[in-house]
Amino acid sequence: MIFVWTEHFDDKLAQASREALGKATKLGAGEVVALVFGENVDDIVKQSFHYGADKVIKADDATLANFRAEPYVALLVKAAQEHNPNYILAASTARGREVMGGASMDLDAGLISDVNELEIEGGNLKAVRPVYSGKVLATETASGDLQMATLRSRAFTPNEPDESRSGEVIELAPVLSEADITSKVESFEEAKGSVSLTDAAIIVSGGRGVGGPDGFDPVRELAEVLGAALGASRATVDAGWIPYEHQVGQTGKVVSPDLYIAAGISGAIQHQAGMRTAKVIVAINKDPEAPIFGLATYGIVGDLFQYVPALTKAFKERLGK
Amino acid sequence: MHVVVCTKVTPDTAAKVSVNDAGVVGWSEAPVINPWDEYAVTEAVLLKGDHGGQATVMTVGKQEHEEALKQGLAIGCDQAIRVWDDALEGHDNLQYSKAAAAAIEKLGDVDLVIFGKEFADTQTDQYVYQVARKLGWTSLGAVAKILEIDFNASTIKVERLLEQGKAVVSAKLPAVIAVLKDINEPKYPSFMGIRKAAKAEIPVWNLGELGIDVGEPKTKVAQYKNLPVRGSQVQLFDGTPEEAAAKLADKLIEEKVI
Incomplete structure (x- = not known):
């Protein structure tokens, strides 16, 4: 039996959780059981079946409305103790890492974090994951009766949703009451009108070459036309031109989109660590010697203020926008 | 007030890291x-400055990790502690925690x-949540700001940067937090x-x-x-901005990445 702890947002099963479910169905580890925790989660339960779950363990309660480590970890631990899965998977998101890390201690189970590749060999999880800030790959193995792994966003493919699928739903009562939980989510401010970097299929990023906060305008326009997330190099974040949440690289986000367009980014080793697994990399830079051209699939040597707007216009025409 | 920072040494971010023929990094x-950890150590010293009390910098590791402890002491932590034992050789995250x-x-x-x-060498943060669980304390990862902290009332309020947006979370102390670089x-x-x-x-x-x-490690690195090596050489598009953009746009559509 294999557990997949799922995450959801705005009544949708998170993309990263769809990927984790898809991978679980392909591991040949027996029944795939999705764990769905939250409040009013019946839709998420249905979606979990559509994306590959054979069974769902559901905990539906007001104390679970917002994610908090304590009640979620307690539930995952209880579910594992009652059903004895061989493996537990989850997406390697901020919440997934917290729940799985916490539960691994209670369950005394080996956890392999943030994996790009995953298989079962001789009953044990075997995974490939980036280490040393993405500069080296490690093959890691787990041992023991229960083994856990978190899966990197966009490293695995979800199944095509099959709306005819459904199955048994097991209800799990919350372990902790509100009075037992020592943390409280006071407010949540959704990042509006922007695509999350780690989920994005396309990322358009600006670097030092944009010259200032306003220099991001053409980069942002290209991102909008492509439905892409907006990225940035460390230099622009440190200069205060754009908030930290946009930073791609070793001390920012590590991303693997299908397409990464780097405008005015020289491509320091720290930046490369964050984006080198993109399928296609496009570099637009004035300096033909910029290290980014050593990594790029396609390139334009030229001023981003001329070439990026031209690219925006070319895509507008071709995509009918 | 007593704040503890856990740290270690790792290769510099600008360092070239590679695996030799013997499989050693x-x-x-x-x-x-x-x-x-520069941000974590700084935050401990800032909290000590604002609230008085004690800041301890700690590592679980061999002697080379004392360099990180010394940096903590040099910017104002009061004491340093190193935890090590031969039984920790080749430890996994659970053993560390x-x-x-x-x-x-x-x-x-x-x-x-x-x-x-996270630790930049093993590139994981699982020990943050493992340590919290072992202690039975609340864990708060991805902390971008400490909005309020009151050591007398034992409360903390932080801003967390999650995938879909920012959450303001309050919790009781003692707690374990992991901080992002915009904290200070x-x-x-x-x-x-x-x-x-x-x-x-x-x-x-x-x-x-x-x-x-x-106990024994439950995860192991089998190989580094x-x-x-990425692809072959870069294919450059030249011409006027309109010409180069048209050629590049066609190519990307043909590659089905748009």
Whole structure:
């Protein structure tokens, strides 16, 4: 039996959780059981079946409305103790890492974090994951009766949703009451009108070459036309031109989109660590010697203020926008 | 008030890291304090400045990790502790976390444990949540700001940066937090600070003193390998902005990445 702890947002099963479910169905580890925790989660339960779950363990309660480590970890631990899965998977998101890390201690189970590749060999999880800030790959193995792994966003493919699928739903009562939980989510401010970097299929990023906060305008326009997330190099974040949440690289986000367009980014080793697994990399830079051209699939040597707007216009025409 | 920061040394972010023919990882520069921990150590010293009390910098590791402890002392932490035991050789995250949690318990009066976002070498943060669970304390990862902290009332309110947006979360102390780089501007040691830190006696606690057995590792690295070399040479598009853009746009559509 294999557990997949799922995450959801705005009544949708998170993309990263769809990927984790898809991978679980392909591991040949027996029944795939999705764990769905939250409040009013019946839709998420249905979606979990559509994306590959054979069974769902559901905990539906007001104390679970917002994610908090304590009640979620307690539930995952209880579910594992009652059903004895061989493996537990989850997406390697901020919440997934917290729940799985916490539960691994209670369950005394080996956890392999943030994996790009995953298989079962001789009953044990075997995974490939980036280490040393993405500069080296490690093959890691787990041992023991229960083994856990978190899966990197966009490293695995979800199944095509099959709306005819459904199955048994097991209800799990919350372990902790509100009075037992020592943390409280006071407010949540959704990042509006922007695509999350780690989920994005396309990322358009600006670097030092944009010259200032306003220099991001053409980069942002290209991102909008492509439905892409907006990225940035460390230099622009440190200069205060754009908030930290946009930073791609070793001390920012590590991303693997299908397409990464780097405008005015020289491509320091720290930046490369964050984006080198993109399928296609496009570099637009004035300096033909910029290290980014050593990594790029396609390139334009030229001023981003001329070439990026031209690219925006070319895509507008071709995509009918 | 007693704040503990857990740190270690890792290769410098600018270092070239590679695997040699024997499968051993090496790097080009001397190791430095884990880059994410600069913010964690600074936050401990800032909290001490604002609220008084004590800041301890701790590592679970061999002697080379004392460099990170010295940086903590040099910018203003009061004491440093190193935890090590031969039984920790080749440790996994669970073993690390059991040792770290036991050392924090031994310190006795800790209100807050601060970690950096992750360790840059093993590239994981699972120990943050493992340590919290072992201690039975609340964990708060991805902390971008401490909005309020009251050591007398034992409360903390933080802003967390999650995938879909920002959450403001309040919790009771003691707690374990992992901080992101927008939490502060890192402090760098002064000459006097470095001199003082160089003279510090750093006690080493072994597992016997901590009264624990960390068991066997449950995850292991079987192999390290270098990254595959990316593609071949870059294909450049030239011409006027309109010409180059048209050719590039057609190519990307043909590649089905748009």
